[in-house]
Amino acid sequence: MKKIVVENLKYKYPLSKDLALKGVSFEIEEGEFIGIVGRNGAGKSTLCQALTGLVPNFFFGGYGGKVLIDGLEVRKTPISDLSLKVGIVFQNPFTQVTGSKLTVYEEIAFGLENMGLSREEMKERIDYSLKLLSIEKFKDRNPFALSGGQMQRMAIASIIAMKPDIIVLDEPTSQLDPEGSEEVFKSVHKLSKEGMTVIMVEHKIEKIAKYSDRIMLLSEGKLIDFDTPEKVFSREDLRSYGVKEPSYTEMCKELSIINPKTGLYPATLEEAYDLVVNSNEQKN
Ligand SMILES: Nc1ncnc2c1ncn2[C@@H]1O[C@H](COP(=O)(O)OP(=O)(O)OP(=O)(O)O)[C@@H](O)[C@H]1O
Numbered sequence: 001m002k003k004i005v006v007e008n009l010k011y012k013y014p015l016s017k018d019l020a021l022k023g024v025s026f027e028i029e030e031g032e033f034i035g036i037v038g039r040n041g042a043g044k045s046t047l048c049q050a051l052t053g054l055v056p057n058f059f060f061g062g063y064g065g066k067v068l069i070d071g072l073e074v075r076k077t078p079i080s081d082l083s084l085k086v087g088i089v090f091q092n093p094f095t096q097v098t099g100s101k102l103t104v105y106e107e108i109a110f111g112l113e114n115m116g117l118s119r120e121e122m123k124e125r126i127d128y129s130l131k132l133l134s135i136e137k138f139k140d141r142n143p144f145a146l147s148g149g150q151m152q153r154m155a156i157a158s159i160i161a162m163k164p165d166i167i168v169l170d171e172p173t174s175q176l177d178p179e180g181s182e183e184v185f186k187s188v189h190k191l192s193k194e195g196m197t198v199i200m201v202e203h204k205i206e207k208i209a210k211y212s213d214r215i216m217l218l219s220e221g222k223l224i225d226f227d228t229p230e231k232v233f234s235r236e237d238l239r240s241y242g243v244k245e246p247s248y249t250e251m252c253k254e255l256s257i258i259n260p261k262t263g264l265y266p267a268t269l270e271e272a273y274d275l276v277v278n279s280n281e282q283k284n
């Protein structure tokens with residue numbers, strides 16, 4: 001069964017005239033890593049909120065179409081039930097911290113407290129999440145004594161500990177330095193390899209190209225494309241949607257270096273490198 005099915009989803013915020021989502025349809029398989037790209041205001045965050053049920057169960061407004069998670073219609077499912085299936089991580093970790101816990105460990109434990117888990121199970125899950133996000137050494141620290149990057153990793157760990165099937169991340173690395181970003185991408189990639197479905201909005205295009213199975217391109221509330229990174233980044237009209245391809249893809253476009261096997265421009269650095277080396281060897 002498809003993990004996520006979205007059918008002709010339309011949504012308008014309560015005080016807004018325009019639709020933020022204008023009839024979006026797609027399907028996502030279990031364990032896929034999906035990257036969402038598009039310019040500011042394209043509807044990326046709104047779509048994330050529609051997948052978690054915050055739209056329309058928290059934000060209200062005008063809603064049409066359907067979002068199904070494991071066949072369950074999100075609109076008709078209480079957020080408390082959905083939160084066990086879909087976890088969301090926001091851009092700013094400050095908005096996700098309880099503010100009442102004295103240590104990182106307790107902060108991660110908080111979300112698990114109402115799940116009826118045994119002490120051992122709770123400890124196991126917290127230790128697993130701390131390790132996965134490489135924040136074991138901060139476990140006794142006050143959450144507010146962490147850097148932005150460390151705090152974001154704590155926010156992700158809190159979600160991971162709840163073991164949702166799907167994790168939605170809305171620009172989770174925008175506050176992180178390159179090292180912190182790479183750690184988050186690697187951890188999230190590992191989760192997707194373990195079967196978790198990952199949906200990630202990101203402006204760091206090289207990283208999203210490297211890790212995503214498919215890329216969703218949104219513009220003005222519409223789905224323009226939903227395909228492999230090679231296909232999406234090979235589009236000649238990509239820039240008109242406010243999205244820039246990875247720098248090595250751009251270079252290959254300028255030099256007309258196409259992968260003969262796919263007929264497309266490369267989407268990863270490794271692929272671009274191989275193609276450039278090969279094209280130079282052929283010339284020599
Ligand atoms: N709470 C709100 N009330 C009214 N309109 C909103 C609200 N939040 C977003 N919008 C509007 O909905 C549209 C889609 O916004 P959304 O935040 O989903 O875009 P986005 O792709 O996430 O942009 P960004 O890259 O800036 O995060 C925009 O036109 C925006 O102005």
Ligand SMILES: [Mg+2]
Nearest residue numbers: 044045046170
């Ligand atoms: Mg956004």
